[in-house]
Amino acid sequence: MHDWPLLSLIIFLPLVGVGFILLIRGEGETQNRNIRNVALWTSLATFVLSTLLWTNFDSSTAAFQFEEKLPWISAFDIYYHLGVDGISVFFVLLSTLLTPICVLASWEAIQKHVREYMIAFLVLETFMVGMFCALDFILFYVFFEGVLIPMFLIIGIWGGPRRIYAAFKFFLYTLAGSVLMLLAILTIFFYADTFDIPTLMTTRLPLEMQYWLWLAFMASFAVKVPMWPVHTWLPDAHVEAPTAGSVILAGVLLKMGAYGFLRFSIPLLPEASVYFTPLIYSLSIIAIIYTSLVALAQTDMKKLIAYSSVAHMGFVTIGIFAGNTQSVEGAIVVMLSHGFVSAALFLCVGVVYDRIHSREISDYGGLVHRMPLYAFVFMVFMMASVGLPGTSGFVGEFLVLLGVFQANTWVAFLAATGIILGAAYMLWMYRRVIFGELTKDTLKRILDLSPREILVFAPLILLVFWMGIYPEPFLDVLHESVGQLVERYELARIASENLALAGH
Amino acid sequence: MLANLHPDLFLALPEIFLALAAMALLMVGVYQKEEARGGILLAAVLAIVVTLLLVPYRMGDGATAFGGLYISDGFSAFLKILVLLGTALTLVMAHAYNEREGFARFEYPILILFAAVGMLMMLSANDLLSLYMGLELQSLSLYVVASIRRDSLRATEAGLKYFVLGALASGMLLYGASMIYGFTGTTNFDSLAAQLIDMNGSPPPIGIVVGIVFLLAGLAFKVSAVPFHMWTPDVYEGAPTPVTAFLSVAPKIAAIGLLLRVLMGPFEALIVQWQQIIIVVSIASMVLGALAAINQTNIKRLMAYSAIGHIGYAFVGLAAGSEAGIRGVLVYMAIYLFMNVGTFCCILCMRRKGRMTEEIADLAGIGKTNPVIALAMAIFMFSMAGIPPLAGFFGKLYVFLAAIDAELYALAIIGVLTSVVGAYYYLRIVRVMYFEEAEDGLDRAVGREVLFILGSTAAVTLLFFAYPGPLLDVAAVAASALFAG
Known part of the structure; x- marks a missing residue:
């Protein structure tokens, strides 16, 4: 099995599907059905293939596995270099899991330009998976930026009324941050003479250079995460994107920023990361408390979930920069858990949106009377988002708080208030949508989940409980890679403390 | 005598062949009936293709001819191939358009051929005099071509504007050349380089610096770099679309090549002096190209500002003044050629009910009505914005x-930030095509040859990432030729 270029297969299989979709000819509905089927089966096959990564993963080492290395642009020593370690393997799985779910969720909701829609999602999958596997900086950047094109089109073509504004804002915000990162990558190249990420992880960059590079990386990742105050593109993009677009956006694209911090900022620039940790703490705390309060005031369900995403990602950034084993593992678990919980919440909104075409909380009420199954599914994900013990959300947030408490008690205290606020806005929204009397005429004949929708939610519910009750299989894979990361970070912290002492 | 001349003639075979072919076609054209015009265009394209094959065959290794006036090396060969490719593609594109719009004069391909001869001369110039000769042959042909549609007010205005401003720029260039000659006593690039290196870091006479400034001003006009860009939007808009397509690629590439040779050849020793100018011009071009394009409603004007911006990015590589920088510029121009020719193919397809249209608003909804054109256009726009994995990204990289x-x-940071601003207006075209509702769409009838060029340039732009090695290697060889001497 190890002789197979497994990662390349996973990355480019969706493009094979694109090729097939381009070939499909036919009339109206038959054609659309064929296109949907090809997209679904391609993405399912990709997912099945990617599970091989997990089953064959050797969790006793922190090294990169399933490596592939081919010369790409020899003039500048740029390689087509792929590989995964404990940190990235789950993000690959998350991407390949969410894509078929997105295809399935768009089965009936998308009726115009079906061909282009499915192509956009499959291309997006290629870029997402490629980004998490890339071990060459230029290759990484190509995938990282390439994501913008299909996402821009998804928001712009199939989005809501203000989709054009949202698509442009999304694109330009992200691009502005990323180009600065590109310059940082090039600067590193001229210092270290390589674009190879594993080599760079063991290279020590000079301190004064690190600060600037760190800020350039921050410009890119902070927009992606998104951190306060550059988070404003997110609510717009989420609200206007079609349901599946929101799912990918919340599920995977937001993780790209945090993944960048984990993969680049901390290993490559550890001293600068230590130096800027207070900045990250402050921005994240503001994000958690401020956006939670903003979420309380939202009348639009998607916007509320979007703001809650910003708050959850605040936990992630705190956890990453607190820099001990618990907090970093917690951050990754929060990312994964948020990946499918927020995705599922957007799907929940999508379910009722498909029926009533409204996302206003005030347009709903008493859904439990007509849609008991839906009420249950919604409740599971709502509780997971709040962080109820037994769900995946709890494991991550608990680990983060545990780790952060050791690093900085005040930060832990302030972050914990975010959990309380989170419970407040989620429960309140749930009450207004699901409970109460069913008075609205539009809701009198609303139907419960269809078999297709149950199929969409079932794997996600399973994951929420699996990760919540027995997270060991996930944490096992993480241990070695995170351990190595934390070790390096710890050394940098001690070094800079000594430096500070010497300065006095 | 003849024995002496012979190797010289042999070295300059591509130029000589193309010039003779143009003259022969002119004779044929004069004595031909009106109906044979299509044949002349075809013959012109053939002549270019033959020249295209002669260029690598006759590529000298920095050998000079005609008493040092002419040089043939890998650098000139690389750019000549680009120029000839651009010329051939835009000529083929012009065919159907010229027929349809009723100005298919046989002079058109011949004038383009003469311009191409001028451009080849520019790229092989090794002396200020041969530089000027090549430049003028090219410019004079272009002035006429720009206003070849003589009954159109806009086209004649464009031609006149181009001529007046172009003549002014030529004057400046000539003045700069005479200053340089006055202070060094030579116009030959090799002896100029030798003299300036001999100065060994002592500040050069002020006259030479003034001369270089004038020389740069003249050349900056030809590549439409800010602040000598004023003619560009008007000429782009006024000239017939195939002419604009031609103007936007071949002469730009030739002038950039000339600029590279002049600055990295004879004046390499004065890099401290000219680098500041190039940096300022580069920043100004990138900023103006990005900001001024935002409000354009005419797609040809938008392309003019986009071209100004692209020249700014090419200048970033030139400002670096290194072999890597020159290689970057060469790669950039090669990719620019494909993107630009492709984009103009799309613009040529913009016809509604038999009439050409140039308004961006007329592209509304063609993602649905004309999916092929829209897809190609979207590829070019994302590529021009520099979004990976499309070719334009690698050019910028x-x-x-x-x-x-x-x-x-600082230059790099300003450069990437203006590329974000620039992305806005490229995306605006994608938005109009895909996000807005369709009206009637464009006419379906698109010429076969236009569709072919459209498809191949789009494929190059889209798939460049898969196999970028060859272009980079060739560009590396070309760039090193400039540094060998």
């Missing part, structure tokens, strides 16, 4: 690599 290597951090 190499020039910024060189800039970072030369520690021009």
Whole structure:
């Protein structure tokens, strides 16, 4: 099995599907059905293939596995270099899991330009998976930026009324941050003479250079995460994107920023990361408390979930920069858990949106009377988002708080208030949508989940409980890679403390 | 005598062949009936293709001819191939358009051929005099071509504007050349280089610096770099679309090549002096190209500002003044050629009910009505915005690599930020095509040859990432030729 270029297969299989979709000819509905089927089966096959990564993963080492290395642009020593370690393997799985779910969720909701829609999602999958596997900086950047094109089109073509504004804002915000990162990558190249990420992880960059590079990386990742105050593109993009677009956006694209911090900022620039940790703490705390309060005031369900995403990602950034084993593992678990919980919440909104075409909380009420199954599914994900013990959300947030408490008690205290606020806005929204009397005429004949929708939610519910009750299989894979990361970070912290002492 | 002349003639075979072919076609054209015009265009394209094959065959290794006036090396060969490719593609594109719009004069392909001869001469110039000769042959042909539609008010205005401003720029260039001659006593690039290196770091006479400034001003006009860009939007808009397509690629590439040779050849020793000018011009071009394009409603005007911006990015590589920088510029121009020819193919397809249209608003909804054109256009627009994995990204990557290597951090930062602003107006076209509702769409009837060029340039732009090695290697050889001497 190890002789197979497994990662390349996973990355480019969706493009094979694109090729097939381009070939499909036919009339109206038959054609659309064929296109949907090809997209679904391609993405399912990709997912099945990617599970091989997990089953064959050797969790006793922190090294990169399933490596592939081919010369790409020899003039500048740029390689087509792929590989995964404990940190990235789950993000690959998350991407390949969410894509078929997105295809399935768009089965009936998308009726115009079906061909282009499915192509956009499959291309997006290629870029997402490629980004998490890339071990060459230029290759990484190509995938990282390439994501913008299909996402821009998804928001712009199939989005809501203000989709054009949202698509442009999304694109330009992200691009502005990323180009600065590109310059940082090039600067590193001229210092270290390589674009190879594993080599760079063991290279020590000079301190004064690190600060600037760190800020350039921050410009890119902070927009992606998104951190306060550059988070404003997110609510717009989420609200206007079609349901599946929101799912990918919340599920995977937001993780790209945090993944960048984990993969680049901390290993490559550890001293600068230590130096800027207070900045990250402050921005994240503001994000958690401020956006939670903003979420309380939202009348639009998607916007509320979007703001809650910003708050959850605040936990992630705190956890990453607190820099001990618990907090970093917690951050990754929060990312994964948020990946499918927020995705599922957007799907929940999508379910009722498909029926009533409204996302206003005030347009709903008493859904439990007509849609008991839906009420249950919604409740599971709502509780997971709040962080109820037994769900995946709890494991991550608990680990983060545990780790952060050791690093900085005040930060832990302030972050914990975010959990309380989170419970407040989620429960309140749930009450207004699901409970109460069913008075609205539009809701009198609303139907419960269809078999297709149950199929969409079932794997996600399973994951929420699996990760919540027995997270060991996930944490096992993480241990070695995170351990190595934390070790390096710890050394940098001690070094800079000594430096500070010497300065006095 | 003849024995002496012979190797010289042999070295300059591509130019000589093309010039003879143009003259022969002119004779044929004069004595032919009106109906044979299509044949002349075809013959012109054939002549270019033959020249295209002669260029690598006759590529000298820095050998000079005609008493040092002419040089043939890998650098000139690389750019000549680009220029000839651009010329051939735009000529083929013009065919159907010219027929349809009723100005298919046989002079058109012949004038283009003469312009091409001029451009080849520019690229092989090794002396200020041969430089000027090549430049003028090219410019004079272009002035006429720009206003070839003589009954159109806009086209004649464009031609006149181009001529007046172009003549002014030529004057400046000539003045700069005479200053340089006055202070050094030579016009030959090799002896200029030798003299300036001999000065060994002592500040050069002020006259030479003034001369270089004038020379640069003249050349900056030809590549439409800010602040000598004023003619560009008007000429782009006024000239017939195939002419604009031609103007936007071949002469730009030739002039950039000339600029590279002049600055990296004879004046390499004065890099401290000219580098500042190039940096300022580069920043000004990138900023103006990005900002002024935002409000354009005419797609040809938009392309004019886009071209100004692209020249700014090419100058980033030039400002680095290193071999890597020159290689970056060469790669950039090659990719620019494909993107630009492709985009103009799309513009040529913009016809509604038999009439050409140039308004961006007329592209509304063609993602649905004309999916092929829309897809190609979207590829070019994302590529021009520099979004990976499309070719335009790699062009920008190499020039910024060189800039970072030369520690021009401010220039690089301004450059990438203006590319974000620029992305806005490229995306605006994608938006109009895909996000807005369709009206009637464009006419379906698109010429076969236009569709072919459209498809091949789009494929190159889209798939460049898969196999970028060859272009980079060839560009590396070309760039090293400039540094060998």
